[in-house]
Amino acid sequence: xxxxxxxxxxxxxxxxxxxxxxxxxxxxxxxxxxxxxxxxxxxxxxxxxxxxxxxxxxxxxxxxxxxxxxxxxxxxxxxxxxxxxxxxxxxxxxxxxxxxxxxxxxxxxxxxxxxxxxxxxxxxxxxxxxxxxxxxxxxxxxxxxxxxx
Amino acid sequence: xxxxxxxxxxxxxxxxxxxxxxxxxxxxxxxxxxxxxxxxxxxxxxxxxxxxxxxxxxxxxxxxxxxxxxxxxxxxxxxxxxxxxxxxxxxxxxxxxxxxxxxxxxxxxxxxxxxxxxxxxxxxxxxxxxxxxxxxxxxxxxxxxxxxx
Amino acid sequence: xxxxxxxxxxxxxxxxxxxxxxxxxxxxxxxxxxxxxxxxxxxxxxxxxxxxxxxxxxxxxxxxxxxxxxxxxxxxxxxxxxxxxxxxxxxxxxxxxxxxxxxxxxxxxxxxxxxxxxxxxxxxxxxxxxxxxxxxxxxxxxxxxxxxx
Amino acid sequence: xxxxxxxxxxxxxxxxxxxxxxxxxxxxxxxxxxxxxxxxxxxxxxxxxxxxxxxxxxxxxxxxxxxxxxxxxxxxxxxxxxxxxxxxxxxxxxxxxxxxxxxxxxxxxxxxxxxxxxxxxxxxxxxxxxxxxxxxxxxxxxxxxxxxx
Numbered sequence: 185x186x187x188x189x190x191x192x193x194x195x196x197x198x199x200x201x202x203x204x205x206x207x208x209x210x211x212x213x214x215x216x217x218x219x220x221x222x223x224x225x226x227x228x229x230x231x232x233x234x235x236x237x238x239x240x241x242x243x244x245x246x247x248x249x250x251x252x253x254x255x256x257x258x259x260x261x262x263x264x265x266x267x268x269x270x271x272x273x274x275x276x277x278x279x280x281x282x283x284x285x286x287x288x289x290x291x292x293x294x295x296x297x298x299x300x301x302x303x304x305x306x307x308x309x310x311x312x313x314x315x316x317x318x319x320x321x322x323x324x325x326x327x328x329x330x331x332x333x
Numbered sequence: 334x335x336x337x338x339x340x341x342x343x344x345x346x347x348x349x350x351x352x353x354x355x356x357x358x359x360x361x362x363x364x365x366x367x368x369x370x371x372x373x374x375x376x377x378x379x380x381x382x383x384x385x386x387x388x389x390x391x392x393x394x395x396x397x398x399x400x401x402x403x404x405x406x407x408x409x410x411x412x413x414x415x416x417x418x419x420x421x422x423x424x425x426x427x428x429x430x431x432x433x434x435x436x437x438x439x440x441x442x443x444x445x446x447x448x449x450x451x452x453x454x455x456x457x458x459x460x461x462x463x464x465x466x467x468x469x470x471x472x473x474x475x476x477x478x479x480x481x482x
Numbered sequence: 483x484x485x486x487x488x489x490x491x492x493x494x495x496x497x498x499x500x501x502x503x504x505x506x507x508x509x510x511x512x513x514x515x516x517x518x519x520x521x522x523x524x525x526x527x528x529x530x531x532x533x534x535x536x537x538x539x540x541x542x543x544x545x546x547x548x549x550x551x552x553x554x555x556x557x558x559x560x561x562x563x564x565x566x567x568x569x570x571x572x573x574x575x576x577x578x579x580x581x582x583x584x585x586x587x588x589x590x591x592x593x594x595x596x597x598x599x600x601x602x603x604x605x606x607x608x609x610x611x612x613x614x615x616x617x618x619x620x621x622x623x624x625x626x627x628x629x630x631x
Numbered sequence: 632x633x634x635x636x637x638x639x640x641x642x643x644x645x646x647x648x649x650x651x652x653x654x655x656x657x658x659x660x661x662x663x664x665x666x667x668x669x670x671x672x673x674x675x676x677x678x679x680x681x682x683x684x685x686x687x688x689x690x691x692x693x694x695x696x697x698x699x700x701x702x703x704x705x706x707x708x709x710x711x712x713x714x715x716x717x718x719x720x721x722x723x724x725x726x727x728x729x730x731x732x733x734x735x736x737x738x739x740x741x742x743x744x745x746x747x748x749x750x751x752x753x754x755x756x757x758x759x760x761x762x763x764x765x766x767x768x769x770x771x772x773x774x775x776x777x778x779x780x
Contacts, residue, residue: 505690510667510692510693511660511661511664511667514660518659541654543656543700543703545700546698546700547698548695548697548698549695549696549697551692551694554692602654
């Protein structure tokens with residue numbers, strides 16, 4: 185019998201009016217912000233919050249992002265973002281997101297983002313394993329099983 | 334001897350203060366908005382502005398978007414977006430963007446977006462060739478040569 | 483013995499990274515959005531949600547807004563908005579907001595917004611008392627005592 | 632015969648799609664950003680750009696802002712912001728804005744913002760007259776005549 189590693193709870197909040205556009209749905213640029221909100225929440229839940237990491241002198245800029253739009257999100261509905269760690273080697277990290285409507289169940293969008301750990305003073309990539317082994321450990325255990333062996 | 338088809342002029346404007354974040358550079362979500370600004374300008378230049386197309390009862394929702402971040406954009410500098418039509422079959426359309434710093438010349442980001450033409454009343458995809466042959470013609474001629482034969 | 487009319491619960495959420503600017507604090511424009519978020523939440527709590535009112539064919543555009551900035555809000559902290567109905571006559575409505583840092587207790591900002599009820603088809607002001615007596619009643623009871631006599 | 636001191640040119644740009652909301656008009660929070668854009672442009676034109684002032688170790692946070700909404704701005708139209716210096720004593724500065732539609736001529740919104748000059752290291756107000764006499768001089772001459780005697 186296997187135990188499923190659950191990971192952090194999904195991120196959810198209501199769609200704001202200023203996030204809609206004159207098509208009557210959420211403007212597509214906002215999903216990139218939702219990914220960022222969900223990622224920040226994910227990191228906070230595992231004890232590796234952005235504020236902590238910035239306190240250690242680390243920044244985590246975005247290297248790339250992609251999003252596929254499935255169903256338009258509507259004002260006032262609650263969206264739910266499931267965030268998963270796709271890959272992580274201490275320096276580079278990739279997340280995958282699924283955004284669903286809580287009320288309708290529909291998949292609204294899905295996407296990925298890639299990041300690296302950086303020292304803002306030098307601009308050089310940093311290995312989290314060396315800079316903060318505890319944060320590294322907290323993250324590495326959330327990798328999918330096949331990458332975690 | 335061949336004449337190079339130049340296409341619409343690049344889109345450019347200054348980076349606004351509210352587009353920066355506490356890393357001291359432009360927040361990555363804004364580049365998706367810059368793509369949208371550049372695309373809207375591109376379409377306007379070729380006589381197929383969004384306002385015209387919406388007037389014809391057409392919407393052009395985003396199906397997917399991706400962006401690779403190269404060099405952080407800075408407050409007050411002018412960014413320049415070169416937009417190119419990558420593919421177009423009347424129903425689906427794909428654009429490619431290159432964002433550069435006017436002052437520094439550096440490539441800031443590059444990405445793509447994919448869209449479809451839609452009738453908002455029915456939610457069904459529309460063929461621009463049928464709905465507006467002139468707009469279709471204006472766009473098809475901007476395709477790269479190999480796709481245009 | 484006096485009973486305190488409590489009104490809806492305050493609105494609270496964390497500050498997002500994309501809401502900060504290169505001063506290292508929240509950009510001032512976002513407080514206007516926070517007012518809107520808090521107001522939407524306030525209305526939902528009293529059973530007069532924007533979605534319901536729009537369903538009745540009513541819009542509630544902003545006529546004016548003001549904000550005084552006291553202490554800069556910081557990334558990742560939780561802000562708390564207390565919203566109060568200042569005046570309401572069925573057609574025009576004025577809210578007052580106080581934004582505090584949950585962690586620091588500090589007053590971050592305070593402000594007001596004024597709105598009217600409108601029929602978007604005619605552009606004419608609407609009296610909520612006539613268009614929806616129940617919603618009118620839910621709101622009028624939240625007025626401060628001296629205005630409510 | 633009198634010469635009219637004209638001051639910096641108005642700021643203008645097109646309304647972006649992501650600035651509209653599902654009412655089909657520009658969301659009211661964006662006007663606060665338009666004020667900021669116009670102010671930044673105004674300061675740049677008189678040789679006192681934000682980048683220069685930040686380079687001198689000065690920040691110019693917003694102390695207060697207000698906006699009265701007159702006519703909703705529409706997607707794709709060009710808005711024009713006239714910015715005027717209302718008061719300035721070296722430490723505190725107040726601007727007034729009028730936003731018009733270039734196509735329709737209509738007054739879209741008007742408002743004010745108040746700011747102070749600050750040293751971000753100490754958090755203390757700064758007198759521009761002492762910190763940068765040339766920038767002070769460039770600004771003081773733009774005050775309305777009655778305040779400038």
